[in-house]
Every structure is written in structure tokens, then in C-alpha cells.
Amino acid sequence: MAETKDADAIFKNFKEHSIAEFFKKNRQMLGYAGKVRSLTTIIHEYVTNSLDACEEAGILPDISVEIKEVGEEKYQITVSDNGPGIPKAMAGKALATILAGTKFNRHMQQRGQQGIGAASCTLYALITTNKPIHIKSGTGKDAYECDIGVDVKSNKPIVTNMSTLEKGSIVGVSINGEFGEIKYENSDHGVYEYLKRTALSNPHISIKLKEPTGNEVSFPRHTQVLPKRPKQIKPHPLGLTTNDLVDFAQYSTSNKLSSFLIDTFSRVTYNKIDELKTIAPNINFDSDPKKISWADAEELIRSFKKIKWISPEMDALSIIGEEQLKVAVKNILDPEFSQIIERKPKVFRGGVPFVVEAGIAFGGGAGKQGKEVVGGNILRFANKVPLLFDSTNCAITEAVRNVQWKRYGINNFDEEPISVIVNVSSVYVPYSGVGKQAVSQEEEIIEEIKLAVQDAARGLQKYVSHIRNRNMQESKYKTIMRYINQLSGDLSELTGAKKEKIESSLNAIIKNKYKSVFDDDTKSEEVQEDANTPEGLED
């Protein structure tokens, strides 16, 4: 008979775990799955932090990344920035406590949100090499360096070897660590591609990369203008879930539910409270918001959906910008043709603003550039951060794949030199996982991406048909020219006229008929002029 156990015996094994312990066992949830991906994740976490910090401080970011191979699947990584630095007293918490940071619950568009990224790198270094990371930082007030490890059981930092540096000897943050179970690879998922795409979506930054081979790559800054600082906004009632409402209520300092709603959420006024009172007569709007019941919160969320709201504030969004993206695409991809579209902000789930930017680059350096094959590629971004993984679960892939490319002159997307660039910006990008590598497939977002891409594709269609027509004319011209000599000789014999004279006249006639072949009119700029004109080519 099988062994049996009672509840007491089973519960002898009952244990509590810290969040750090959880992620130590489930590191794939944070992007540490596969050696190439794990390395890209580390670079992604450090670089996004540097960019967020520099932009918040109003500094044009200079980022440098150095990767040295120090053993089998072991690398020494250094990421440095010229940002505001981390105050000495906060260094441990910022880089080693999971779920700690300055960006949590801020309701503004930033790359980081959860306070997990940097601490997850420290944890990964510990798990794979048993070594702490090293930080040097200067904040203007002080400069220091120290080692930072993590006590996994308590999710607390272990700061050692703290020493003060000469003030001004270091600006910003420089983090250095040894990481194992990672691999540097020059692939679509590697660090080089990640940084190239980061440069594409952030033309105001300068990035330098030193690869393990010693090779140095530089992605220079293309504009001196920092993106407009996004505004911190209050959430819109239509973008809330019951759980959000209850969470907000717990932190409220208001005495009454009505003033909590007015103070916390955008577009809620006394008039709207009156309207809500008629729709939800059972709810006491004078009650203490901290004591709101789940049922009342559910009722409120239902009532929000029954009244008309002014749409959410849109100036919380920070985009790449049409002009900036155009310059970056030209400099980095160097295509023969490009078209960039910046759409107007829209909302999903009724109350969450987002904006889509799309671009198409064709020919030249666009598309997948394999050794022998060329093919289409989709460059996905969310809040200007490149998304390199989980492409099949992403709203961007879904939308781009659903465009009927044949209508735009692209017979097989996977065999043409085409890059489709899509950036989705929102205060609350709905990622499909904690790793933030795919935008979840919200219908409104897919539709908006599709419209943006189709808009850009109209310009492409004109360009492609223009090129094809030119190539056809050129081939006809060449065929005819092959017979000119023979024909001139025959005509000369028949008519007695000089062969050279006949040949030169025929040459002139044919050149005139195929003059488009000699015009250098393939420049993308000219075709782009009227590329915005809709042609009724909706899918």
C-alpha cells in the first residue's frame, strides 16, 4: 500500500520564499533563458536603466558597453553612462533588491517600470559565477565604488569594499560584473543587433561597443535634441481594472471616496461623481476609500463604462518622432527607399493612450542581410526599446504579417530586402510577459499598427513599381541596342546611305524613346513626395 501522510506531516515542509529565491529558480521569466538571450538581457537591463536615468536628468546619453571573454561561457561585462549617478546610500537597494526602484507606479512613459531589471543581473551574476557586481558612481555630490551582492533568502543587498573616490573622478554609473552561462554571438538576437536597434530608435544617444574579439563599434548620435520629457499623468477611469482601483484606494490620503476618485484619476470631476451616483445608487461616495469593498470597486468599474468621458491626456507619450526616425533609418540602414509614418495617439481598453510609429526601408542595407540570402525583417520596439525575442506572440508581428504585401509590390515578404520598423509607445505597454519582449495582442493595437504600416507601404508600392518599370524599359533598350549595328549595315546596303549616319540617327531615336532609363529619377525622396496620398488600397 502507498505511504499516506496527514496534514500535519505534509505541513512540516511548509516554507516561505523571498522574491529573489523565486526568480533564482525561475530565471527564464526574466529573460535568462538560453545563453545568447541571457547576455542580451543583461545588456538590455543596464542600457535601459542608463537611458532612463540620463533622460530624466536631461542629459544626452553616452553609453559604452564592453564585453570580454574570461572563460568558457563566462564574460566580464562593463556598462557605463554619463547620467546623474546613484546616491551612495541607495546603490545596494537599486542594484540588488528585487522590486525596488524610482519608477514604480509613476504613471509616466519610461523604459523601466518594476524595479526588477538591475537586481536580476546581480542575482544572475551570483547564480552563475558566485561573484558580486562592482559599481563606480559619481553623483556630483560624491563619488564611490563598491561591490554589491545579494542575500537571496532576504532579498537584501550585501554591500562590501565601499571606498570613496575623488569627487568628479567619475560621472554617472559604471557597472562591471562577471557573468556565466552566456554567449556572445553575432545573430539577430545578439548584443550587436540589440544596440544597433537601440541606436535606430534613439537617435539622440551615442553608443560604443567593444566586442569580445576586441573589435570596436560605434553608433554615433544623430541629433542633439533630447526627446520631449513625458508628463506624469493620472490614470484614466476607462483603463482601470477592479484590482487597480482597490490598490489605488489603499494608498489614498483622501477622507471620502468621491475626493479620492477626483484626485487620483484623470477626467473625474464633481459632475462625473453626480453622474456615477445616479448609475450606482448603492455606493456611498462619502465613505473611507481605504475601506472600499471588492464588490463596490467592481460596481464602480462597471459604472465608469456607462458614462461618457473626455479622452485621456496624450502628452504623457514620448515617441521617436518622424524626422528623427527618418534620419536614423538613413544613417543606420542606408536603404534605397524609406517612408516613415507617425500616427496620432489612440486609446486601447477605452482609456489607455498609445501611439504607433511605423517605417519601411527597402533596398540597400534594409532587410535581413545573410551571407547569401536577403529577406524581410520586422524591427519591433516598445517605448523605443528593441524587442528581440518572443516575436510570434507579439501584436507587431501579427499586424505586419497580416498586411497583404502583394498589394504593395512585395511578392514574398521573406525574400525581399525590406525592413518594417514599428514602435508602440504607451505609459502602460501591455507586455505579454515579465520579460517585456512582446506586445500583447490587443485588437486596437494590432489594427492601429496595421494602418500605420499600410500607410508607409503605399509609398513603397509607388517606388517598387517605378523601379520595376524602369528595369523593364532598360532590358528592352538593351535588347534593341544589340541589333542596331547589324540593322544599320543592312539599311546602308539597301539605301546606299552611310552606315554611321544611320546608326547615329537610330541611336538618337531609341535613346529618346527610352529616355527614362537614363534619368536618375530613382531617388526615394522624389517618390516620397506624394507617398502619403491614399490610393484606396485598403486591405
Ligand SMILES: Nc1ncnc2c1ncn2[C@@H]1O[C@H](COP(=O)(O)OP(=O)(O)OP(=O)(O)O)[C@@H](O)[C@H]1O
Ligand atoms: N545607470 C543608472 N543611473 C541611475 N539610476 C539607476 C541606474 N541604474 C539603475 N538605477 C536606479 O535603480 C533602480 C532599479 O533599477 P531596475 O532596473 O532594477 O528597475 P527599474 O528600471 O525601475 O524597472 P525595470 O525592472 O522595469 O527595469 C531604478 O529605478 C533607478 O532608480
Ligand SMILES: [Mg+2]
Ligand atoms: Mg530597469
